[in-house]
Amino acid sequence: MSAKKHDHAAVLAQVRAQMPDDALLCDLGDLFKIFGDTTRIRILYSLFESELCVCAIAELLQMEQSAISHQLKILRNAKLVDCRRDGKTNTYFLADEHVRSIIGQGYEHLTEDER
Amino acid sequence: MSAKKHDHAAVLAQVRAQMPDDALLCDLGDLFKIFGDTTRIRILYSLFESELCVCAIAELLQMEQSAISHQLKILRNAKLVDCRRDGKTNTYFLADEHVRSIIGQGYEHLTEDER
DNA sequence: CTATCATATGAATATAAATTCATATGAAAG
């Protein structure tokens, strides 16, 4: 006389209790989505070494300036990079040390599993 | 008599020297792409607390079993989760402690910036 | 002011990725 199908009420209650609310989970997804693109990863990695202007990044990545600008905007909105006007050029730099640690953790996951 | 436009040869050489190769950057992007989806983030968070079978996850997230299975496959391919047969059910669990740390870093970035 | 360099941005297009639907597989029970 137990449950008809498969019952998980007990575990689910426990799991629900510690789940962050949907808004936060959504924000987390949105944040990682930003790291989930090769172009943006390459931009961020470039800025690990030095601050750079837009055309330098475009030259480095061999991509159109427009494409880079679009991606930089996304990175700026997420507060992962910031920029400063230097005359005609716009110099971009990392805005948050978490960028390094997040990418670092991803790097570890990849390299440790390549055994 | 300097360069015609804007010259960044020096910095770019330095930046190029420490850039990982494209394959790794691509893999990094692919890895973070997996975290960049609310459904997958919610699945991973659920598994923080307890291992769960597919139908439990579907019930928890109020989504179709099929959608969950598709996402679990992606998580499995990335070696972020693993599973074990328990009779008719399939029990999923976290396969890698990096999952916690990667999500944790993202969480910190979000909450510290909400000042 | 006008021309030029550096960057940003809107619209259009191309591409990818999530969800659904229908159905297949697989295990256990009767």
Next chain:
DNA sequence: CTTTCATATGAATTTATATTCATATGATAG
């Protein structure tokens, strides 16, 4: 073996996202 529960999967559809193209803005030099 047949039915049922649990899960997986392929195809189709929808939705999101990256890049390109054309153009606008903004600053400096002449």
